[in-house]
Amino acid sequence: MKDAKALKAGRQRGLVTPEGIALNLTVATRGARFGALALDLVIIGCLQIATTLFLVYLASGVFELDRKFVEKSAAGSALQLLAILWFAAMFLFRNAYFMFFELGPRGATWGKRAVGIRIASRDGGRLTSEMVLARNLLRDIELFLPVSIMLAASSGEMGLAGFAAACWFLVFALFPLFNRDSLRAGDLIAGTWVVEAPRQRLETVLSTTGAAHHGTSRETGAQYRFGERELAIYGEYELQTLERVLRENRHEALVAVHEAICRKIGWDPGSGDQHAFLEAYYAQLRARLEGGMRMGKRKVDKWA
């Protein structure tokens, strides 16, 4: 758990909004971005195939008409219109798909939404249409060109020059691997980056229950009052771990934590009333630490 947290801390970037509030953005992992891209490409492919099939279906209908009674030229222009529609649709799917979705309020394509990431402006200002435009125009040299050049080079027709070109374009394709914020070339040009889109529910208040408020267990009626010595052992890190255990509310975890705390403060660990004990301990520890906070004293963890 601590490892995951530390890894996440490595991806956190401070950003100050125009109101002067520091926000903690988390830069999206390269894996998540690659997954989102793969998903988007699959979606685009499906849309293209579906459109093509639909137009072919329409075209076959036109042929049918043609054979029956319609004039040759009318059928010809109908087919022409279908061909134009096909070219336009393919062009739009390839170039406008990303822009359309990233300009929306979610700032993310379907693939990005699925993995929970979105684009944002790197300087904390407004995300503008030009930025979205710029970051998507560069997709060609990052994605389509390297792939086609690599295929050509691997066939061996282009010889050494092909390999040189492939390496050169790989620089663009692998650009996100070589910088801290995993910016791709388009992000760099546009002044954007890809961050995690936060989703968080508001959890219940922990200090309104009986045990937390009065230190009295509803189950057994036992009174839990902890003294200065018993509360001084732990710091904020342990408090928040305890909070997580209480919210998750898993029996084995409650028992283990209950035992650990009792051992530490020299109480005799009973059984059957762990939840009330922990709630009371949590509330009193938090009251003590928050009291210290108001006076400007903070205790990060039990070592501090």
Add this chain to the structure above:
Amino acid sequence: MAKAPTVLSGDRAIEAAALRSDRFRLEREADWLRLEAIVSRMESGRLRKIPDEDLLALPVLYRTVASSLSVARETSLDAATLAYLDALVQRAWFLVYGPRTGFAAWLRQFLGGGLSAAVRGIWFEILVALAVMVAGTLVGWLLVASEPSWYYSLVPGQFTDTRVPGASHEVLKATLFGNADQPAMSVFATYLFSNNAQVAILAFSLGFAFGIPSLLLLVQNTATLGAMMWLYRGQNLLWDFGGWISVHGTTELFAILLAGAAGLHIGRSIAFPGHRGVLQSAAAAGRRAATVMAGVVLMLVLAALLEGFARQLIDNTQGRYMVGMTMLALWCAYFFGLRRREVIGA
């Protein structure tokens, strides 16, 4: 055993909370939840269904919740609440500072000055790209003039049907005139557009590699032009070829020129960022160049229409030159004559 905590509501809950920080939270919770509801609805894109008072309340609620977050960071150790507030402020911030201009507003701003301002902003690169294109044409001409077999490597296969060195006057002339009744040109026009647009986007994005590949692409494309000019010159058809190509060429070549210049602009901003950081400089250049590129795509649509229709309908050289030169004059006037203030006046 663990029992579900009793849910209290309203003032009783606030009284019941043992901690000052939880009382703080319970007093403000309603605002937070209201903001979350508004944000969720806006994110799902159903903007029309949101009542006006909610939209008006958004910036106010955003500031309220943001200040709640600042206070909570200093007074509360409730990790879940802090994480919730952090996430909520971020989501609201994305909306309050999101791309707010709708498409129509953006288009109005873009056509009414944004595009021409961006084009004027890269005037230096436009001059460089123009010089490179002229040089490319010359190179193509000179290469083929010295050794006609170059023609086949310079001109792509789709143009080498009958238009090859040694073709007679009549054959070449037939490629320029008399296609008026040929059908399916509109399909061809659409194909040309998507093809050219992809080339232009490539010319632009290659600018990222310090602009040099953009220049090479420009040279390669104009060398083709030079080689074909040489071919038609040999049969005294250069004037007619000029008309044939200028119908759409003034627009299309101008668009490719702008795309190359936009690419160069980015390359230059990365290679020589000046007194700003590389990242900042690249981002500023990228935004300007992206605006130009949107204009380029628009120009290519027009060029394809001209190529697919106007060239077939106008079957004489004077008329073709008229159309081509008019387009060129219009583009120049639009890009370099149009200033923001005049637009408002007009």
